[in-house]
Amino acid sequence: MDSRLEPIKAYLDRHLDNPPENLTMESRLNELGVDSMGLLELMMDLEDQYDFRVPEDVPTPETVGQLVALVEQYKPSALTK
Numbered sequence: 001m002d003s004r005l006e007p008i009k010a011y012l013d014r015h016l017d018n019p020p021e022n023l024t025m026e027s028r029l030n031e032l033g034v035d036s037m038g039l040l041e042l043m044m045d046l047e048d049q050y051d052f053r054v055p056e057d058v059p060t061p062e063t064v065g066q067l068v069a070l071v072e073q074y075k076p077s078a079l080t081k
Contacts, residue, residue, distance in 0.1 A: 015038065025063065025065030027064045028062060043067075052074050054071075
């Protein structure tokens with residue numbers, strides 16, 4: 001698994017009743033069971049874990065890849081620690 005997916009997979013394992021076994025960059029967050037409140041919580045978790053902030057006016061990510069790109073944009077190498 002791509003190491004950039006590990007923090008997202010860990011979050012899903014902790015918060016979803018049926019976490020996905022195979023997580024890819026193309027996985028759609030809503031199809032994984034991440035609703036708008038869950039996405040907010042996931043983003044806040046990543047921000048706290050890697051000590052960065054995403055501006056409120058950015059588009060909402062719809063896929064895991066978009067979420068990873070957003071994190072990498074505001075905190076380069078955040079998901080490769």
